[in-house]
Amino acid sequence: MSRLFGPIRQNGYVVRDIEAAMKHWIDALQVGPWFYIDRVQTDWFRHRGQDSAVELSIALANSGDLQIELIQQRNDAPSMYKEFLDSGREGLQHVAFWSTDYQALYDRSLGLGYKLGHEGQIGGERGRFAYFDTGAPADPHAGTVVEISDISGNKGRFFEYVRKRAQDWDGTDPIRPVQGRA
Structure with missing residues (x-):
């Protein structure tokens, strides 16, 4: 467990083909069910301080x-x-830490010298997230990106729903479409 961030709650994989990636996790590893958002609706998104109109598909499973x-x-x-x-x-690409006191963790991370890469919001002000660089890209010891995510609102409730569905998943209905927001 990180003394700064707490336990790692999520591993985030950036893929070129999300459908193929879900199939791999389902068939080879029998992880699921996957909650799939074909087009995520962000409230706002900034990359390195500049607004960005990023378009994403996301799938979540536990x-x-x-x-x-x-x-x-x-x-x-x-x-x-x-x-x-x-x-x-x-x-x-990243490991994520979740917080119900997001702003304090965000401020502490910046105060310790973490460099903000991108950040955004999904589903209102209690749906913020931030990704921090962990080192120079050429540094083999830099590890992955660190994400912090506010789970004090609807996103946290959705994440708990995903976790509970995985507990007794019997392999049926492996991909479950979700509309718009995580």
Whole structure:
């Protein structure tokens, strides 16, 4: 567990083909069900301080208490997802920590020198998220991006719903479409 952020709650994978990625997790690893949002509606999104009209598809499932997030960017808008893919990588891009005291964690992270990469909001002011750079891209020890996410609102309730559906999943209905917001 991180003394700064708490337990890792999510591993986020940036992929080029979200449908193929869900199929892999379902068939090879038997993780599911997947809650799939074909076009995420963000309230706002900024990349490195500039507004960005990013278009995303997201799928969420749990393996125990760890949430797996699959992200496919659908356009060329600036984002850390696009930077990751443009660098030739695909796969695990971030680890996420969840908080019900988001602003305090956000301020503390910036105060400790974390560099904001991108941030946004989904589903109102209690749906904020921020991604921080962990080091120079050429540094093999820098690890992945760190995300913090506010779960004090509807997003937190949805994440709990996803976790509970995975507990007794029997393999049926492996992909479950969701409209618009996580």
